[in-house]
Each structure stands twice: as C-alpha cells, then as structure tokens.
Amino acid sequence: MLSHTDAGRARRRKRGTATVEAVVALPVLVLLFVGAGYVRDLTVATHEARTTARTCAWLYSANNCRATDAEGNSLGFPAECLPILSRDGVFGDGAAGANDDLDDAKSQLHRTGSGVGDFIQTILEPVLDGVFGEAGTAKATRSVQRPTIFGGSTVAVAGNYRIACNVSETTLDSVAKQAWGAITNLFR
Amino acid sequence: MRSWCWMTARPGAARAPAVLADERGAIALLAVFMAIFGLAILYSFIGSFAALSFREGMQDAADAAAFDAAVVHARGMNFIVLINIVMAALMAVLITIKLLEGLCILGMVLAAALAWPTFGASLALLPPLAAAEHSLEEAYEPTKTAVDQANGILNMTAGAVAAAVPLIADGIVTAELLAKNLPPAESGLVVSALGSAGGVPRLPVEDDSFDALCTHGQETVAGVLTAPIAALDPTDLVSGALEGVATEMMGAMASWLCDGGSSQSPSLAKTVTRVHPRTDDAALCEDQDGGSDDARHAGQEAACERVRAFEQASAPDPATGACGEHSECRLGGAYDERVYLARSQCAPTANPAPVMYWYELREGRVTYTWDPKNNLWIRGEPTFAAPTAFPPNLTLSTDPNASAVAAPAPIPPEAKIPPCGPEAMQPRVGTGYNLTLRNSNDVNDVLPVCSNEKPPLLPDVTGREASVEVRFTEVVNILGCQTEEHAHFSTGGGSAATNDSAHTPKRVLASAKLGDESFLVRSFMRGSFDAGSAGHLVRLALHGRKPPADPLSALAPLRNYSVAAAEYYFNGTDGPDEWLWKMKWRARFRRFRVPQGGLGDVLGGFCSGEPCSGALGLVERMGDVIAH
Numbered sequence: 001m002l003s004h005t006d007a008g009r010a011r012r013r014k015r016g017t018a019t020v021e022a023v024v025a026l027p028v029l030v031l032l033f034v035g036a037g038y039v040r041d042l043t044v045a046t047h048e049a050r051t052t053a054r055t056c057a058w059l060y061s062a063n064n065c066r067a068t069d070a071e072g073n074s075l076g077f078p079a080e081c082l083p084i085l086s087r088d089g090v091f092g093d094g095a096a097g098a099n100d101d102l103d104d105a106k107s108q109l110h111r112t113g114s115g116v117g118d119f120i121q122t123i124l125e126p127v128l129d130g131v132f133g134e135a136g137t138a139k140a141t142r143s144v145q146r147p148t149i150f151g152g153s154t155v156a157v158a159g160n161y162r163i164a165c166n167v168s169e170t171t172l173d174s175v176a177k178q179a180w181g182a183i184t185n186l187f188r
Numbered sequence: 189m190r191s192w193c194w195m196t197a198r199p200g201a202a203r204a205p206a207v208l209a210d211e212r213g214a215i216a217l218l219a220v221f222m223a224i225f226g227l228a229i230l231y232s233f234i235g236s237f238a239a240l241s242f243r244e245g246m247q248d249a250a251d252a253a254a255f256d257a258a259v260v261h262a263r264g265m266n267f268i269v270l271i272n273i274v275m276a277a278l279m280a281v282l283i284t285i286k287l288l289e290g291l292c293i294l295g296m297v298l299a300a301a302l303a304w305p306t307f308g309a310s311l312a313l314l315p316p317l318a319a320a321e322h323s324l325e326e327a328y329e330p331t332k333t334a335v336d337q338a339n340g341i342l343n344m345t346a347g348a349v350a351a352a353v354p355l356i357a358d359g360i361v362t363a364e365l366l367a368k369n370l371p372p373a374e375s376g377l378v379v380s381a382l383g384s385a386g387g388v389p390r391l392p393v394e395d396d397s398f399d400a401l402c403t404h405g406q407e408t409v410a411g412v413l414t415a416p417i418a419a420l421d422p423t424d425l426v427s428g429a430l431e432g433v434a435t436e437m438m439g440a441m442a443s444w445l446c447d448g449g450s451s452q453s454p455s456l457a458k459t460v461t462r463v464h465p466r467t468d469d470a471a472l473c474e475d476q477d478g479g480s481d482d483a484r485h486a487g488q489e490a491a492c493e494r495v496r497a498f499e500q501a502s503a504p505d506p507a508t509g510a511c512g513e514h515s516e517c518r519l520g521g522a523y524d525e526r527v528y529l530a531r532s533q534c535a536p537t538a539n540p541a542p543v544m545y546w547y548e549l550r551e552g553r554v555t556y557t558w559d560p561k562n563n564l565w566i567r568g569e570p571t572f573a574a575p576t577a578f579p580p581n582l583t584l585s586t587d588p589n590a591s592a593v594a595a596p597a598p599i600p601p602e603a604k605i606p607p608c609g610p611e612a613m614q615p616r617v618g619t620g621y622n623l624t625l626r627n628s629n630d631v632n633d634v635l636p637v638c639s640n641e642k643p644p645l646l647p648d649v650t651g652r653e654a655s656v657e658v659r660f661t662e663v664v665n666i667l668g669c670q671t672e673e674h675a676h677f678s679t680g681g682g683s684a685a686t687n688d689s690a691h692t693p694k695r696v697l698a699s700a701k702l703g704d705e706s707f708l709v710r711s712f713m714r715g716s717f718d719a720g721s722a723g724h725l726v727r728l729a730l731h732g733r734k735p736p737a738d739p740l741s742a743l744a745p746l747r748n749y750s751v752a753a754a755e756y757y758f759n760g761t762d763g764p765d766e767w768l769w770k771m772k773w774r775a776r777f778r779r780f781r782v783p784q785g786g787l788g789d790v791l792g793g794f795c796s797g798e799p800c801s802g803a804l805g806l807v808e809r810m811g812d813v814i815a816h
Contacts, residue, residue: 017216025219032226039230043237054248061255133263135256162369163252164259167266169759170771 034147042157045142049159056081057138057161065136065165084140087165134165235722242372242717243750249373250752251777254711256364257357257378258754258775261709264353264391265756265773271346272396272404272693272768278335279405279446280412285328286445287409292321339691343395346694354380354389361711373713373750380709382783392706393768396695402446404693404769410435463584464542464669465529469494499585502526504667509548509577519631527665528625531637534669535621536606536613542669544603546584547637549617549663550575556644558654565643565656575664579603584668607663608638617663636662696767702757708778713750753780 056078060067063075065087077085138161143154295317302310361378364370381389414431418424462474472491501522503512511517518524534542554570579599602616609615618638626633641660700706727735738744760772 021216021219025216025223028223029219029226032223032230036226036230036233039234039237043233046241050244050248133259161248161252162364164256164775166259166776167262167774169774170266170270 031149034149038144038147038150041144042155045144046157046159049140049142049157050161051159052080052140053084053138053159053161056085056140057136057163060085060087060136060138061163061166063166064168065134066168080140081138084138086137086139087134088137133167135162136165137162231722231725235719239717239719242715243747245372246713246715246748246750247752249370249376249715250711250713250750251754252370253361253364253373253376253378253713254709254752254754255775255777256360257380257709257711258756260357260360261353261380261391261707262756262773262775264349264356265393265768266771267349268346268391268393268694269768269771269773271342271349275339275342275401275693276404276408276769278338279401280408282328282332282335283402283405283409283445284412285324285331289321289324289328290445292317292324296321336691339401343690343692343694346393350391350393350694351388353391357709370713372715372717374715376711376713378709378711382705382708392697392700393694394697395690396693396768398446398692400695400765401693406445407431407435460673462671462673464533464671465526466533467495467498467529469498498522498526503583504548504577504665506581506583507577508575509546509665509667510575517631519629524625524631527634527667530666530668531625532623534666535623536609536615537621538671540671540673542606542671544599544670545605545607545666546577546579546582546603546668547607547663548575548577548665548667549607549661551659551661552639552641553657553659554641556656556658558656567643577667578607584670607666617661634664636664637666638663694768696764698764703755705783707755707757708753709755710751710753710780710783713752715748715750717748751780753778 059077059081063077066075067077067082067085068074140159141156142158143156146153146155296314299310299313299317357380358378361370361376365373365376370376379389381392410431417426417430469491473488473495500514501516502525503515504510504523504526505512511523516522534545536542551573552570555568556565557568558564559566582599605616606613607615607617608621609619610621611619615638618640620638622635622637624635626635639660639662641658641662644656644658697706754775755778756773756775758767758770758772759774760766760770762770
C-alpha cells in the first residue's frame, strides 16, 4: 500500500519513460530492419548468381561447350553468359581409379604389334583418352551493397556450376581427318 | 491538453520538458517483443534460405553427377562406334584386294574373248593381268591374317571399354567430389545399366554378325570409289546413286568378297605344326583363338591336363622307342594307344602328309631254308637286335601348348622321309604300310609297320637243300610325327557379349530399347546439413509441452540426400542396326524414378542404417508420387 507521497513519486518517475524507451528501442529496430533488407539482398543475389551459373552451364553443355559454331557464328547465348563460361580440360586429373579402368581397355589395344596395330593405336588411343571428356564451368557473381550501418562497401556472392560438355556428333569426315593426321605424324 | 497549453504559453523552450514529462506510451515492452519477433523472423528466414540453398546445391550436384556419368557413357558408345568403323575400314582393305583381283580375272576373260575380233592383240594383256591377279592373290592371305588379328583385338578392346565405362563414370564423379567441384555433396555414387547380365554394369552391347561388318566394309569401298564423283556433284544425286549401285553389286558378291558367305563368318587360315598322335583332348586343348570365356577356358584347361597325363603315361623310351620305364605298357594302356593312333595318323598317305616321322625300328636276321619237295623257302624264326628310336633321343610332345620337339641334336633330314609307304614315295625302310597293330592279345606281339625283308631268290641248284640268312630292318612302331596344316579358325560372330574371341563389330543389345534401364544413369549424393539448435529454439514456443506429431518425420533422413537421373541416347532417326555405326550418342537429363526392384540393392552400403532404409522404403512405396 503506497502512501500518498510514494504514489506521487512514482507518478513522477513515469514521466519521460516513453521517450527513453524509444531512444533505446529504435536503433535496435532500425538495425533489424536494415539487417533484414541486407539479408534479403544477399539471398536474392546468391540465388540469382546460382541460377545464372546453372542456366549458362546447361546451355553451354548442350552446345558441347562451344559458344560459336564451326563458322564462328554466335550460338545465341545470353550476353551475360559469355564472360562467365570456361572449358577446362579433361575430367578428373585425380581420377586414378577411372584411369586404371581406362588402362585396362588401353592394354587391349597395346596387344596389337603389327603395322596395322600401330596405326590403330595411333587413331584410337587419343579418342580413348577423350572418354573423360571436357567440363564446362560457369562462374557467375553478383555484388551486394552492404549497408553503411554494417560497415559499407560491397560484398560479392558467387554461383558456380560445373558440368560435363555434351557430346557433339562426330562424322566420318572428321575421323578421316584425324586418321590422316595420324598417318602424317607417323612419317614425320 | 496541459502540454498543449505549455507549448502555446512558452513555445520552444517548453518542448523538451514536455517530452521529458510525457508519460504516455510505454513502448519498451512492445519494442522488446517486436525485436524478438523480428529476430525470430530473420533467424527463420536465414535458416530457410540456408536449407533451400543446401537442397539447391545438393540437387545441382546430383544433376551434374548424373549428367557427367551419362556423357561418359555416351562417349563410350561413340568410341565403340569408332572401333566398328575402323573394323569396317580394315575389312574394306580386304574387299578392295578381292575386288581388284576380280577385275583382273574379268579383264583376262574379256581379253581372251576379244582375241578373235582384235586378231589376237588383246592377248597381250593377259600376262600383265595374270601377274597382277597373282600378286593380289598372294597379298591377300597375309593381309587377311593381319586384319583378322587386328579385328580380334579391336573386338576385345570394345568389350573392355563396355566393361570399363561404368567404372570410369563412377571414378570421375568420385574425383569431382574429392576436388570439391560438387558442393555441398560430400560423397556419392552413380549407378548405371541396372539389370546387366551377371549384375555387372556394362554398356549394353554385344557381338554383331559378320554380315554387318561385311556390309559396312562394302559401303566403305563404295564410298571411296564414288568419292571423286561426289566431289564434283554437290547434290549427291549421281554419286549417291552410283554408291548405291556399287554397294548392291558388291552385296551380290558378298560371299566371294568377304570370304565367308552371308550366313557365317570367314575363317582365319593359319599354318600350324601339329604333333601326332593327336587325341580328342589335344584338339580341345589347342588354343586356337588366343582368348576364351571362362567356361570354355575351364574345359580347355581340363583337356590340356588330360593331354599332359597321356603324354607322361605313353612316353616311349627316347633311346629305344619301346615303352618307357614309367609308362603304362599294358595292353590297351597309354603306350599301346599311342602307337595305335600314331600308326593310323602318321601314314604317309594321310592328308596332310607328315613332314617328320619318329619311329621304332630294329635290325633282324632270319634263315630261309629251301624245301625241294615243295619248291619253296621255309622261313625260320627271326632274331632281332635291340630296337632303336629314329631320330634317337627325341621327345615329341603331343601337348599342343608345349614345345613340340625337344632333341639333343639337330633332327636328321632323313626323318622327313617316310619309313614305310608306297614304292612311289621311296620309303626309307620298306614298302607297304601295315595299319594293323597286332593279331593277338599279347602286348608284345606287334606286327611291324613295314619291313625291307626280302626272301632269297631261287637256289641255283634245285633238288638240294639250301639255307640262306637274310638280314632286314623293320619298323616296329610309329611313335609320332609332325604335320603342317592349314588350320581354319572361326572369326566369331557369336551372340555372347563376353565372347572375346569374336572378330566382329558390336551392336546394341537386341533386348535393349532406348530410354530403358540399360541407358539410364542415376546419381545419389549425400551431404550433411546441420540445422543446429534451430529445432530447440522452435520448441521454446511449446513451453515444455510435447511436440505435435510430424507427419513427414519419416522423410527427414532424406534431407541429406539428393538423386538425379540422366540417360545416354542415340540422337538420330536410324534403326537399331545403325546405332553403333554412327557417332551420334549424346546425354540428357531424365526424370528420376525409383528403379524396379527398389533402391535398397542399388544403394547398398551408401545409404545404410535404419533411418535411411525406412525413408527409402517410404519413397519406394510412394513410387511415382514423389518427384525429385
């Protein structure tokens, strides 16, 4: 039971509390609000980068990892895809197990000892090595502006997608050219 | 109202005290709740994005892995196509030789036919044409041997590639995982060609018939012949028609061009040296094709073992040619069988005739006494010196895989002369060849193969007793011989996919259809997504009460796994016969479906433990309802 005097003192203490509370609470709420926006930007940018990388990589793979056709004409990739695509050699430099399996097939070829056998090895062995194929990689990046309240500057987010290059049709002409190259190499 | 009065009474200076004096609001509690709520929303949002991002990454990894593996399979198929094309090109070389040979023969016939109208001028063409035909004929056999050998090895290479490709695909995916190229997946595997024979994944190919090789060889030759015309004919109308005609014509001559007819593969002729006597087991043991499947190999090994046992038990004494010390000498024993078989198989009139003989011979002497009453010679009991083997100290193994001849000294050239035989063959010992081994059941009673014994001439004084000793040599037993034979070995064409000895191209399995399990590749990826304490935080809202039942709890273990499917396919409109003759194999994504027979056997130890197997069981039960 408060006395009259205590009640008056308590009433006096209530004075101005809303302002103080607002001063304390507002920055927290502002931080939360700005943080939520920043996270949203990061999320969207990351998702966008991934989607772009995936789309570009799939298109690239579908075109056998070629951005232009044999005549050098553009295959109509989206403009943003071209700078982010790369084709990187054969698969699995560290694929020792796979190499062992391949060696087994190669050892069959090496059983040929005659001139015919040498010729066949020269043609087929590089192709057999090519069983590993190539892979296309798309590396898309997006920049997100970090709010000044969190230190400013920009943050880069990336989306990578790596997939095997699909197989283009090989014609007998190209095989003949390869064979001719192999023959001429034998006499060099 | 009071504040308003203050403000109107003392504007400016009175504002601060008014704000400080303001006791309405009390927003602290509200702000705390707002902050907690806002944080929770943000936390939930970040968590959801992390989960979505993880699932998206896992799916990307599974997609890429399945596609990578399908591409490797497609490349493997294209490589087998290339092998087939090379085989056809090699076959085309043989066909070309035969074709040129045929043209030479045709030219000779025409030259002969035109002799009369050209007053014999065309006959001048005969010698060069005959010489060319002879050269081509001589070139054919060695070329054929080389081509057959190469095609056999190419067939084996194609088989090895078919077996290796699924392993290579899995190895590549493993390497990609190790290189962190498929984040956030940590481990995974690809499974292809489910339902392959024997449960071992391999590309769905099998040996094709020789017909296919012959046909494509002819097409290659026709293409080469019409190539100059094709270069001048951009529309391909003329060259295409000519190529068709040439192929048709060669098809009609297929049995001659391909040396085998349309229904069977050609034989590979080789000159082999064979040792006789040759048992049925020796024929089985002979390694004709240089390779064999397991069952045949086992049977061959058993036959070779029997041949070795027979060789040991029937070995003659190297010095005398008689039954050896450790041999089986009884009637009907191994030695007896050896000399019986050798006598029939090594006859000089056999086809092919032996090129080297090994026999047991002995010197004998016998006394002939003249019987004047009956006017004939009476032959006495002959006596014999110790037998000797010729060539001496020779070992002629009947094991086809052993070194056939072992002799301490060079084999004398006389060994090439038949010891017995018709007069015209000028046998070394005597004329005639007795095929009968014995007339009794006495193992020692052996009728000689031949003898040079000749009864004496009539005595010069008739009516008087006279005796004459005659010396002679007889061949007691033929111990063995060597022949050189043109053996014809089949070049295969069987249907078994594992028949390594075939010299034929490959084709897609007759039972396989594009789009079925044979061409499907599935990937299974595993990552680890740690939700951390999010679950506990969410449960705070329950105030200690029991959480409600989660209807999807059974699927929770699957959150760390992702699956995808891709297939390799022939990207053309040709029929199955052409699928392995055109390098048009590509890969594409497919919707993932649970394979028949369930996932348990497929995944093996990859997804182990009760939670995972329970989730897999649920997925299998739901079947088509769940799409990845």
